Each structure stands twice: as structure tokens, then as C-alpha cells.
Amino acid sequence: MVGTLPDWLGWWSSADYDVARAVLQRGFGALYALAFWGALSQFRPLLGEHGMAPVPRYVARTHWRDGPSLFRWRYSDRLLAVVAWCGVLLGVSVIVGLPQAGPWWVPMLVFLALWWLYLSLVNVGQTFYAFGWESLLCEAGFVVAFLGSDAVPVPLLIILAVRWLLFRLEHGAGLIKWRGDSSWRDLTALYYHHETQPLPGPFSWHAHHMPRWWHRFEVVGTHLSQLVVPWLLFLPQPLPSVAALVFVLTQGWLVLTGNFAWLNWATIVLALGVVNDGTWAWLGGLFGLPDGAAAPTAAASAPLAFVVVVSAVALLLLVLSVRPALNLASRHQLMNASFEPFRLVNAYGAFGSVTQRRDELTVEGTRTENPGPDDWVEYEFRGKPGPVDRRPPQVAPYHLRLDWLMWFIPLGHPARWFAVFLRRLLEADPPTLRMLRRDPFDGEPPRVVRAVLHRYRYTTPEERRRTGDWWVRERLDVVVDPVVLVGGELMSL
Incomplete structure (x- = not known):
């Protein structure tokens, strides 16, 4: 034919x-x-x-x-x-x-x-x-x-x-x-x-x-x-x-x-x-x-x-x-x-190395001008660990790009974008806030934000039965000192 x-x-x-x-x-x-x-x-x-x-x-x-x-x-x-x-x-x-x-x-x-x-x-x-x-x-x-x-x-x-x-x-x-x-x-x-x-x-x-x-x-x-x-x-x-x-x-x-x-x-x-x-x-x-x-x-x-x-x-x-x-x-x-x-x-390839500890960067803000230890509240991400009583969600096959990049920061990967992210939080930028699970300020701009490093581990079965939590976390350090927005630029408090 x-x-x-x-x-x-x-x-x-x-x-x-x-x-x-x-x-x-x-x-x-x-x-x-x-x-x-x-x-x-x-x-x-x-x-x-x-x-x-x-x-x-x-x-x-x-x-x-x-x-x-x-x-x-x-x-x-x-x-x-x-x-x-x-x-x-x-x-x-x-x-x-x-x-x-x-x-x-x-x-x-x-x-x-x-x-x-x-x-x-x-x-x-x-x-x-x-x-x-x-x-x-x-x-x-x-x-x-x-x-x-x-x-x-x-x-x-x-x-x-x-x-x-x-x-x-x-x-x-x-x-x-x-x-x-x-x-x-x-x-x-x-x-x-x-x-x-x-x-x-x-x-x-x-x-x-x-x-x-x-x-x-x-x-x-x-x-x-x-x-x-x-x-x-x-x-x-x-x-x-x-x-x-x-x-x-x-x-x-x-x-x-x-x-x-x-x-x-x-x-x-x-x-x-x-x-x-x-x-x-x-x-x-x-x-x-x-x-x-x-x-x-x-x-x-x-x-x-x-x-x-x-x-x-x-x-x-x-x-x-x-x-x-x-x-x-x-x-x-x-x-x-x-x-x-x-x-x-x-x-292609995946997990050529396996990390043995889980360090997570959490982002906190406050509307208090001179905040004390109890004045900070935490932003919640959609997929990565945050509050210890929250069960990890099923998000795949959807890809949460911000959450994934947050995981890499404690491993030492460069994150020049992170300072811009903090600025967007201080501006209460709506598109940025929509990528988060919870904005503790309900769309209003905080006065100050900071980043804190925590070490996470799963609860044991006994801890889970006793507390209802999925995670135990330990505060390690403040890795980004409190910053404010002055003239559109980040300034240390």
C-alpha cells in the first residue's frame, strides 16, 4: 500500500x-x-x-x-x-x-x-x-x-x-x-x-x-x-x-x-x-x-x-x-x-545519602515591638513538620516546592531566596501566604520575624499513646535573628 x-x-x-x-x-x-x-x-x-x-x-x-x-x-x-x-x-x-x-x-x-x-x-x-x-x-x-x-x-x-x-x-x-x-x-x-x-x-x-x-x-x-x-x-x-x-x-x-x-x-x-x-x-x-x-x-x-x-x-x-x-x-x-x-x-537517582537526624527550620513572627520569649507565633507550612501534634499529611503527587526547599536549608544548601521570603512575610504578601497552611496573623503584617532551628524525632508508640503527638522537637538555636522591614529592606531588630 x-x-x-x-x-x-x-x-x-x-x-x-x-x-x-x-x-x-x-x-x-x-x-x-x-x-x-x-x-x-x-x-x-x-x-x-x-x-x-x-x-x-x-x-x-x-x-x-x-x-x-x-x-x-x-x-x-x-x-x-x-x-x-x-x-x-x-x-x-x-x-x-x-x-x-x-x-x-x-x-x-x-x-x-x-x-x-x-x-x-x-x-x-x-x-x-x-x-x-x-x-x-x-x-x-x-x-x-x-x-x-x-x-x-x-x-x-x-x-x-x-x-x-x-x-x-x-x-x-x-x-x-x-x-x-x-x-x-x-x-x-x-x-x-x-x-x-x-x-x-x-x-x-x-x-x-x-x-x-x-x-x-x-x-x-x-x-x-x-x-x-x-x-x-x-x-x-x-x-x-x-x-x-x-x-x-x-x-x-x-x-x-x-x-x-x-x-x-x-x-x-x-x-x-x-x-x-x-x-x-x-x-x-x-x-x-x-x-x-x-x-x-x-x-x-x-x-x-x-x-x-x-x-x-x-x-x-x-x-x-x-x-x-x-x-x-x-x-x-x-x-x-x-x-x-x-x-x-x-x-536519575534518589537518596544517594540518608540523613540520620531531622533538623527543621521554623519561621516565627510577632506583632510586639519588643518581643519576649512568649510573644512569638509560628507560621505553619502545608507539608513539612511544624506543630508536634499534627500528623504528616498526604500531599503527593502534588509538589510543594517551598516546603521541599525548606528541608534543604539545614543541610547546608544555599538559600538566597530565604531573605526574600522573610520580607514577603513582613509585607503580608497574599500570594506568599497562600502557599502556607496557616498565617497566624490572618493576613495582617507582623512587626518582626525570625527563623529558629529545631531538631525533630518521631514520638515512640508509648509517647504517642500518652500525648497524642506525632513528633518530639527540641529547640536548638535562632539561626536568623529577629528582622524588621525598614524602607522595603530587612533590618536586624
């Missing part, structure tokens, strides 16, 4: 990944919609024209090659809102299946738009967008763009690209742990991690108090699932599907015991995206579902233009994979690194 796939290229497409395509497209459509929704409420107070690290200042001192972005042409808070709303709407359109109902190039253009718009945020997002899952969302969106619509067969090359991405994600995390911290090698890392992770979840307290033999078993399971199981992705089916189900189980445990934005959910979507239709049918039979209920029917052949585009993209991804592959083999492995500015093939 003219303009369709020749018979000798029959290997190029597969009739065994229709469900996988639907999961990948709709799953990442949902994650993009969530990420852009978060930008609507957080980007402007963090990075907007009057934000803590304004984009216009950043682009003025950097170059296009440092990070291509729409906002290098022009930035305004209004344009940011337009971009974020476009991202939300495009993501929702994929969730309901509108682009997939058209020709092969329609979902391609939609996902490329999502990729470019989100890349534009990430490449000017500075420290607030310096997380591994930002690059993951960019790379996954670019790869998924070339899966085609329901009118064409699934290209096997893109399924292989998904497997390669999943391999780097899981195996990179395993290698960085093994190479990075002796507590992963002596099986003690999870004695601490559930308590010291950035944003604990509702069940993290319970996970922390599991027996130590369970924590050692968790670490062994982590090593097996990240160092051994990923190699199954390169073998024939059903072994990649078996690996995927292992990943879903392990990532599900992480979802239950922590808040890591959309990292775990993106990994689950990628894992389900390598499960073939035969395995889905087997699972359906196991749960009594009718055969074929979940899988759409794809066309028997692919348009030649689709073949050419996908093959060219696969070749590009192969060339760009050289440095990430060498990074995996390196004793000086980089974690969450991009080797080119478009974030198409990246290096």
Missing part, C-alpha cells in the same frame, strides 16, 4: 502494547496537568516578577544555551498564567482521549507542546525546579509524544525507549545508593529514612516503627528491585512485564510511606507502559475481567511518514544516550543530571 509500512518492516510496530500506549499517554497527560496546575499557584510567588527568585533577573544574566525557554523571549506573570492554563487544558484533553482519536500527528503535537511549555518552566525555575522529576517529566513527555494515535500501531522503538528510560530511572537510583552511603550497604538506611525524609506522609510514623529486621528487608528489597530487576527490561516478554509489576509494588510502598511529588507515580506509569497486552489479559482473567475489555484495536499498518519521524527520533535518543549510559558505569556517577539543555535523555 502506498504511503504505509512495507512488509519487510513488520518488526517496527507491535500489536501487543495497545493498553500500554493508553496508560502512558493518559498517565503522563494527568501528571502534566497536575504539574501545570501547581505552577498556577506557586510559580508567581516563587519565580514571578515579584517572586523570591524572579525569572527576569535570571534570564538577564544567563544565555539561551543555558536552558532554552519560551520565557527567554519575554516573561510576565500574565504569560505564565496563559502557559500554565494551556498545559492544564492540553493534559486534560489527553486524559479524556481527544488527541488519540485523531491522526498520528495530533497526539505528537499535543505532547510536544506539553514538553516545550514545561521545559520552559524548568529551564528558568532555578532551585525551585531543580528536582529529578522535572527532567523526568520532560523526557517522558517527549518520548510518549511519538507513540501515535489509536489509528496507527504502537511503534516498538518507542516502547524500547520507555524501557530504557525506566531502566535508567530505577538502576540509576540503585547505583547511587550503593555507591553513595554506607548505610545502604550495611542495610541500616531505613532505620532513619522514614523519619528524616523531606516530607513524611500519614503512614511514615508507622513505617518508621516497624521492626528493624523489616527495615533491613526493605533495603534488601530496594537493592534487588533497583540493581537486579531492571535488567529484565532488556529480555523478551513476559520478563519486562514481571519487572514492571515489581516496580509497581515497590513504588506503591513509597507512595504509602512518603511524599515525593510525582516521582513514584511517573515511575508506576512508565512501568505499566512496558506491560504487554498478553500480561494485561492474564491479569484481567485473574480478576475475572472479560477478554479484550481494556485494549483498543490499532490499525494493521503505519503511515510511512510516521515511520520516518519515529525512526529519526529513536536514532536521536540513541545518540543522546551515550553520556547517560557512561554515567551509569562511572564511579563518579551524577544524580539527576541533564547532559543537554532540552532534557531528552537524563541521569
